[in-house]
Amino acid sequence: MKALVSIASGLAVVSAAFAASAECPSISRDDIVRLCNQAMGYSYYWGHASWRTDGASHGSCSGSCPDCTHSGQYGADCSGLAGKVWQVPRASAVTEDYHPYSTYNFRYETTHWTRVSRGAAMIRGDALVYNTDGHGHIMIYDSGDAWGTPKVWECKGCSYGCVYGSHSITSSYIGIRRHNLATQHAQGKLQGTVYVDKGSGSDDMSQRLPGATVSTGGKTATARDGDAYWSFTLDAGNHTITARMSGYRDGSRACAVPEGGEAWCSIGLTAVCVPDCSGKACGPDGCGASCGSCPADHACSAGVCQCVPQCQGRECGADPVCGASCGACGAGEACADGVCRCQPACQGRECGPDGCGASCGECPPGLRCDEAGLCQACVPQCQGRACGPDPLCAQSCGSCPPGQQCRDGQCASCAPECAGRSCGADPRCNVRCGVCEPAQVCDASLGACQAIPSDRGKIFGTVRQRHRAGENESPGPAVPRASIALDGQPLLDADEEGYFELLADPGEHLVEASAAGFGSASATCSVAGGAHAECSIELARLAADVGDEIVVQGGCGVGGNSLSFLAVVLTGLLMARRRRG
Amino acid sequence: MMGGLTVLVLLMLSPAGKKDPSFDATTRKTSEKNGDRPGFFRPSLFAGVYKNSEKTIGYFPEGEIEEFVRFPWGSDKNSLGRTRPEEGNPEGPMAFRVTEKGDLVVLDQVNGRIQVYQHGQWVRSVPIPSDTYHDFALGADGRIAALDRFSRDEVVFISESGRTEGRIPLVGPEIPEGGLATGIFSLPDGTWVEVGHERLVRVADSQGRPLEDRSVMPGRPSADGRWLLQALREGPNAAVVLVRPVESPGGAPVLLARVEFPLPVLQLTALESDSTGRVYLAAAIARFDGSDPARVLEEYEPVVVLSPEGTELGRAVFPPRTLPEETLVPVRVAPDGTIYQMAFTESGVVFRRAVL
Numbered sequence: 039m040k041a042l043v044s045i046a047s048g049l050a051v052v053s054a055a056f057a058a059s060a061e062c063p064s065i066s067r068d069d070i071v072r073l074c075n076q077a078m079g080y081s082y083y084w085g086h087a088s089w090r091t092d093g094a095s096h097g098s099c100s101g102s103c104p105d106c107t108h109s110g111q112y113g114a115d116c117s118g119l120a121g122k123v124w125q126v127p128r129a130s131a132v133t134e135d136y137h138p139y140s141t142y143n144f145r146y147e148t149t150h151w152t153r154v155s156r157g158a159a160m161i162r163g164d165a166l167v168y169n170t171d172g173h174g175h176i177m178i179y180d181s182g183d184a185w186g187t188p189k190v191w192e193c194k195g196c197s198y199g200c201v202y203g204s205h206s207i208t209s210s211y212i213g214i215r216r217h218n219l220a221t222q223h224a225q226g227k228l229q230g231t232v233y234v235d236k237g238s239g240s241d242d243m244s245q246r247l248p249g250a251t252v253s254t255g256g257k258t259a260t261a262r263d264g265d266a267y268w269s270f271t272l273d274a275g276n277h278t279i280t281a282r283m284s285g286y287r288d289g290s291r292a293c294a295v296p297e298g299g300e301a302w303c304s305i306g307l308t309a310v311c312v313p314d315c316s317g318k319a320c321g322p323d324g325c326g327a328s329c330g331s332c333p334a335d336h337a338c339s340a341g342v343c344q345c346v347p348q349c350q351g352r353e354c355g356a357d358p359v360c361g362a363s364c365g366a367c368g369a370g371e372a373c374a375d376g377v378c379r380c381q382p383a384c385q386g387r388e389c390g391p392d393g394c395g396a397s398c399g400e401c402p403p404g405l406r407c408d409e410a411g412l413c414q415a416c417v418p419q420c421q422g423r424a425c426g427p428d429p430l431c432a433q434s435c436g437s438c439p440p441g442q443q444c445r446d447g448q449c450a451s452c453a454p455e456c457a458g459r460s461c462g463a464d465p466r467c468n469v470r471c472g473v474c475e476p477a478q479v480c481d482a483s484l485g486a487c488q489a490i491p492s493d494r495g496k497i498f499g500t501v502r503q504r505h506r507a508g509e510n511e512s513p514g515p516a517v518p519r520a521s522i523a524l525d526g527q528p529l530l531d532a533d534e535e536g537y538f539e540l541l542a543d544p545g546e547h548l549v550e551a552s553a554a555g556f557g558s559a560s561a562t563c564s565v566a567g568g569a570h571a572e573c574s575i576e577l578a579r580l581a582a583d584v585g586d587e588i589v590v591q592g593g594c595g596v597g598g599n600s601l602s603f604l605a606v607v608l609t610g611l612l613m614a615r616r617r618r619g
Numbered sequence: 620m621m622g623g624l625t626v627l628v629l630l631m632l633s634p635a636g637k638k639d640p641s642f643d644a645t646t647r648k649t650s651e652k653n654g655d656r657p658g659f660f661r662p663s664l665f666a667g668v669y670k671n672s673e674k675t676i677g678y679f680p681e682g683e684i685e686e687f688v689r690f691p692w693g694s695d696k697n698s699l700g701r702t703r704p705e706e707g708n709p710e711g712p713m714a715f716r717v718t719e720k721g722d723l724v725v726l727d728q729v730n731g732r733i734q735v736y737q738h739g740q741w742v743r744s745v746p747i748p749s750d751t752y753h754d755f756a757l758g759a760d761g762r763i764a765a766l767d768r769f770s771r772d773e774v775v776f777i778s779e780s781g782r783t784e785g786r787i788p789l790v791g792p793e794i795p796e797g798g799l800a801t802g803i804f805s806l807p808d809g810t811w812v813e814v815g816h817e818r819l820v821r822v823a824d825s826q827g828r829p830l831e832d833r834s835v836m837p838g839r840p841s842a843d844g845r846w847l848l849q850a851l852r853e854g855p856n857a858a859v860v861l862v863r864p865v866e867s868p869g870g871a872p873v874l875l876a877r878v879e880f881p882l883p884v885l886q887l888t889a890l891e892s893d894s895t896g897r898v899y900l901a902a903a904i905a906r907f908d909g910s911d912p913a914r915v916l917e918e919y920e921p922v923v924v925l926s927p928e929g930t931e932l933g934r935a936v937f938p939p940r941t942l943p944e945e946t947l948v949p950v951r952v953a954p955d956g957t958i959y960q961m962a963f964t965e966s967g968v969v970f971r972r973a974v975l
Contacts, residue, residue, distance in 0.1 A: 084706060103704050115706045141706060155912040156905075157855060157883055168943040173703045175943065185816040185887035186852040189799070194769065195707040197751045201769040203798015204815070205708075206886065209905050210943040212913040231853065243857075246874050264861040264872030265851065302854040 062126045062150045066220040067163035067298050073123035074178050074191035076132060080113045080200045082193050087118025088135040099196040106196045114200060117141045119193045120165055120176045124216045126150045141167055141174025144214060154213040157186070161298035163219070166190065166211040177205060179213070224297035228254075229269035232261040232281045235289070235306030247307060250283040274298075281305040319343055335359050352376030387411025406431055423447030434554070437519070441469055459485025463533060470533045476570045479541060491541070495565030498539035499574035501532045501551045517577050520553040551575040684935055684973040688723070688739040691967040696741045699968045700729030701944060711963045713753040714948035721953070723970065726765075728752045733763060746781035753947045756805035762827070764803055764810045772797035774810060776827045787829040793820040794833075801947070806840060813839065816887070817849060836868050841892040842954055850890040850900055855883045860890070860898055860925065876929035880921065882906045888920060891952035896927035899958060901950040903939065922950060922958050922973070935973035938962065
């Protein structure tokens with residue numbers, strides 16, 4: 039047997055030469071199927087091909103071919119089965135052990151067969167074959183299962199014999215079709231689905247129409263549940279398939295049925311549109327038209343016209359069109375012209391914050407605003423404090439002598455920084471570093487004396503305390519830190535020795551001085567451009583009792599061209615007292 | 620066309636992205652030229668969208684495909700068996716499964732055994748009584764149900780130690796032909812055999828006893844136990860997935876999704892699911908030369924991942940399996956959603972996986 043088998047390749051060459059000389063006999067696909075079915079159950083017999091029509095005497099195979107052992111007369115290997123059921127290159131009885139071709143011949147020759155595409159082109163009775171490097175296998179194709187897995191007849195191997203079943207294969211197998219197949223009642227399978235055509239044809243078959251009626255010729259089928267699949271077995275050729283479904287337009291397609299094969303012919307149906315305006319005053323009717331339109335300032339919502347509130351630019355109150363609310367204001371707010379505004383909370387309050395960033399009022403001097411918004415008498419809290427404002431009433435607890443600073447309510451010595459400065463106050467302690475000559479003016483930022491600009495005049499002087507009537511005529515003590523105003527505009531403070539100087543436009547100016555515990559006083563002084571004029575001022579200390587007379591005088595000294603002098607200032611209060619006296 | 624394309628780059632990463640030294644003994648870093656057609660596939664591309672010259676083949680937003688273990692052809696414990704007769708059907712391992720704890724279980728029927736591997740290392744072998752089994756199922760009690768659909772047309776129950784505990788005939792009510800069986804499943808109520816990739820037939824109760832009245836389910840139960848799944852090829856380039864509630868298997872199916880493929884479908888190769896209810900549909904797709912039907916121009920094995928609602932989540936595109944060796948179960952999905960492919964090369968078996 040092994041000798042017979044071993045010459046399979048040579049046999050194939052010989053048989054191919056023989057086959058080339060004659061056409062193989064005409065047989066039908068049904069003939070092929072019938073022969074295949076006869077062979078099923080017979081043993082795998084390497085290098086052989088014969089069986090009985092009564093299904094008896096299957097034989098058996100054991101071992102691993104080609105070193106396998108076979109018992110019995112009948113059986114076939116894969117290529118033996120293919121050659122026998124195809125009856126190539128000549129007719130041979132199934133009982134005749136005739137094995138003309140190997141898988142090599144089937145794979146690489148086309149004498150009595152032709153290569154065909156895999157997949158839908160395969161028809162019952164075709165074959166699937168591979169052959170690589172001296173190894174091969176061939177199976178007779180029946181059909182594909184739900185997954186497209188081929189169902190085949192094959193003499194599979196020694197352990198299996200000749201069997202029918204599904205056989206998963208790779209692309210290494212090719213399809214071949216025998217020549218000279220008799221045309222016989224040629225039918226094929228036409229199948230498809232019925233789906234909703236959403237305008238993109240078969241690109242979107244996601245919505246199926248199970249229950250649709252599919253018909254062709256005199257045949258009718260119902261698309262099955264789920265995928266709406268249908269199928270017909272029809273004569274080969276062109277057929278027109280029509281699908282119907284209530285609510286959809288009929289659809290038809292012309293499709294070709296291959297002989298013995300299968301083809302797909304899915305049909306898409308488009309929905310028949312019935313306008314639906316029940317309960318709707320507006321909006322689409324479902325068929326591309328409208329159930330009605332809405333008046334201005336209205337919009338259609340779920341088939342009902344609804345007024346559209348105009349709340350643009352409004353955050354509260356009623357909208358002017360529909361009267362609907364544009365929103366509510368928060369606590370402490372009131373709506374005014376569609377805008378939420380803060381409502382001042384001053385009811386029962388005379389001072390303090392109004393809750394909107396403003397004040398309910400200011401308290402008179404000496405009073406402070408308590409938490410309830412009422413002005414209450416304020417007693418300064420200066421215990422332990424020698425200077426600076428008291429923390430409760432912000433009234434002064436005292437001032438520090440020259441050369442000291444107020445720190446945390448205490449006077450502390452301060453070391454002036456006058457190095458490099460010849461005039462003005464030092465930046466640390468605000469203590470005078472020097473005074474310029476009358477013909478020069480101090481650049482306070484630099485602490486340097488400079489010439490008086492030609493277009494300005496220098497007014498300078500000292501603020502002193504005026505003696506009371508009857509006291510000596512010598513100059514009074516300097517009033518430190520008096521506030522100096524020029525022509526009614528506060529300008530600077532005199533230094534700790536009462537000295538001040540300023541630049542003014544040429545001409546006549548009103549210079550006014552004031553200090554705590556003193557009445558204010560002023561003097562009118564004239565100065566020319568590039569010149570200087572002294573304009574010292576005396577302040578009268580406020581009297582402790584009604585009988586005191588306080589007089590403030592101012593005086594100008596001329597350092598340049600002219601001199602005028604006039605200064606009499608009385609406070610309104612003292613003037614009144616004097617008139618009463 | 621293929622010659623100019625880039626040679627396959629094999630990734631050697633664990634799912635976490637780190638090299639796992641335990642795989643060194645059984646994995647190789649070199650390109651495999653036999654069986655893996657160079658240029659079809661570059662795993663590094665699959666972090667995003669992968670296209671051929673014309674169409675989107677797959678996209679896998681957050682995953683990658685890696686080869687995680689190889690076994691040479693042979694019969695020792697770290698090998699798997701192949702038969703390639705001169706005139707007969709070539710076979711490699713017919714099926715495999717990945718257990719919940721990650722064990723790789725391979726039906727090495729050519730060597731008459733089932734191989735169990737952990738992290739690529741051999742753990743044990745379970746002998747099986749024949750070399751003609753094509754699928755197997757693992758029972759909750761560890762018992763194996765093996766499907767012989769051609770030679771003896773039977774289901775055999777095998778203990779973990781390899782002892783044959785029972786045999787029941789396959790052919791009978793609802794199964795007219797053993798060769799039409801396409802899978803076997805161990806469910807809590809017994810052993811079920813799938814026929815024609817369409818329906819399941821209960822052939823044994825939970826004790827492995829044969830049943831006189833065989834009940835039928837229209838589809839495979841999903842891993843989350845809620846649905847029966849069916850996949851059907853539809854036309855040359857598409858497939859549909861139908862689902863039915865497990866509670867009412869006789870009801871009308873619902874079309875879960877229609878999946879379009881960029882190339883003609885040779886055949887669907889897997890319909891799986893995971894514990895979260897995701898559904899996985901694999902297909903062998905190929906384009907042939909119009910003037911030479913034997914010439915393959917390009918081919919892939921994409922696995923389409925569907926949400927429980929049928930939304931497509933991604934496509935993991937595995938290299939094509941091009942050798943002629945038959946296998947019944949080339950793609951599996953583990954309960955955690957890891958996709959596995961078993962492919963044959965001239966040197967052995969390579970297992971790849973894609974992790975979402």
